[in-house]
Amino acid sequence: MKLTAREKTELIVEGITTVILLMLLNLSIIIVINQSIEANPGLRDGIFIIKRSILIGPAHYRIWSWENIFIILMLVFDAAVVYWRLIRRYHQMELRHIISELHYIANGHLDHRINFHLSGNTQSVVDSVNALVDSVIESLNDERAIEKSKDDLITNVSHDLRTPLTSILGYLGLIQDKQYRNTDDVFKYTEIAYLKAKQMKSLVDNLFEYTKVRQADTKLSYTRIDLTQMMEQLVAAFELDAGKHGLKISTDDPQESMFIDADAEKLGRVFNNLISNAIKYGVGGKNIYLRAKFVSDKEAKIDVLNDGPKIPAKALNQIFERFYRVEESRNKDTGGSGLGLAIAQSIVDLHGGYIDVTSDDEFTIFSIHLPIKPGEKLKYDKPKMLS
Template identity: 65%
Template structure:
């Protein structure tokens, strides 16, 4: 920390004033002691005896001049007092500089940090202040991000609700005004309004699940379940729909049970969303693969795969965002609310696991890592595993 010219002058003046005051004090003490000794013959005799009996060093020097010894002791004391006063004043200046830096940061310069390095407790104060500012800035950024996320969520929900709602109002308005020419046309209008209403309900339901799973206070209904058995049941439930689309669902799980502690209903929703997406977006694909294996004593890995059209590389990191669609359109040509993968990620995260996707010309894989024991948090190392997962 660099002192200003004014501070240096103040420090020098502090030293000079302290030295002058100490010299005056020393002179007063010496005069008083001399006066006391001169007026007390007994004290003079005692001092003389001490001088004759005390020797210093191997040469046996005697203390014939007690004044010199006393002056040396006073000088050592004075030096200590001067040092203490200067250090004390210097630390006050350091504190003033720290306060000035804090005022500068508080005035809106949030990218600024206290730049100087000191010693001892003062440096710990500086480090703590800088860390506190970093923490506050991070909290402010996170708050802005959450606020922006809320605004985006409201915008997206408003858009996705307004579109079917406009259709409902339009078709029901035609019915209200009797602007139809036949019973079939009336049924067509009401059926369209009904389907749009179901679409709105689906969005609201998915939004409710998404916000509920994002809330960490929402409890999970934890039970012991067999992952392989769950996948087999899901494959059977989607068999008819897959065959209608010219696809088949294949299971690859070990013969022995793979039991984990999890919320079966929530995990079922995850796998249901992934299989539905594979049927919906796996264009030109013929197969859906449900695979599971136990990675180690702590985790189970489940993958939902399809051999349809690959996901563009630029979209891989965004597919789990709310309302994101790979096809780059907000139309409902493919149906759905755009929340399925966001819900899946929230549910897996609540279980202490993680999910990611890989995709190439041969196959697209949604890979889920789940802890075997409830309460275990798995380390998300999929970015290191991503190149291998693509092969």
């Protein structure tokens, strides 16, 4: 910390004033003691005897002047007092600098930090202030991110709801204004309006599910699940839909049952979203594979693979963000609500696991890592590229 010229002057004046006061005090004490000794012959004689009896060093020097001893002691005491006064004033200046820095930060300069180094506990104060400011900045950034997230949520939901709603109102308006040629046109318009209404309901359902699984107090209903049996049920459930898109869905022939404790309903939603994604975006591929295995005695791993088009590398880090789509047009004919993968990730997080994705020219793999027993939390490992 650099002292200003004014502060240096204050220290000099403080030191000079303290020295003058101490000299006056010392002189007063010496005068009082001398007068007391001169007025008391018995005391004077006693001091004389004591001085004769005190011998210093091998040459046996005697101390004949008690004033010298007193002056030396007083000088030591005076030096200590001056040092204490100057240090005390210096610490006051340090606190004054810290307060000035705090006012500067409080006036809106939140990127500023107290950058001088002090000694002792004062440095702890500086470190605490800087840490507090960092914490406030982090909280403000988090709050801004939340606000932006809310704005993005409203914007995306409004867009996705407005598009089908506009179609519904348009076609129902045609019917209302009797702008149709025959009954077939009426059926056509009402069918389109019905399909658009279903799209809106799907988005609302997904949004409700997303907000529900994102709540901190969401409870899971744990049951014992046979992963082998679940894989077979999923293959049977999606076999027809996959076939319509020219895909074959299959799972490995299991050697034995694989049991974990999980929420069956929510876990089913995870696989439904991942397999639906694989079918929707796996155009050009031929296969979807489901594979499950125990990685350790605490962790199960389930892979959903497809040999469709590769996901661009820049999209892999964003693919689990809500409303994010690899295709950016937000076209309902090519994309869903953009919430499916975000819901899947949230459900897996609730179970204490994690989900990651890798994609190359051969396979796109979504890997779900789940703890075998409830209450455990798995450590995230970065995905490894396929060899």
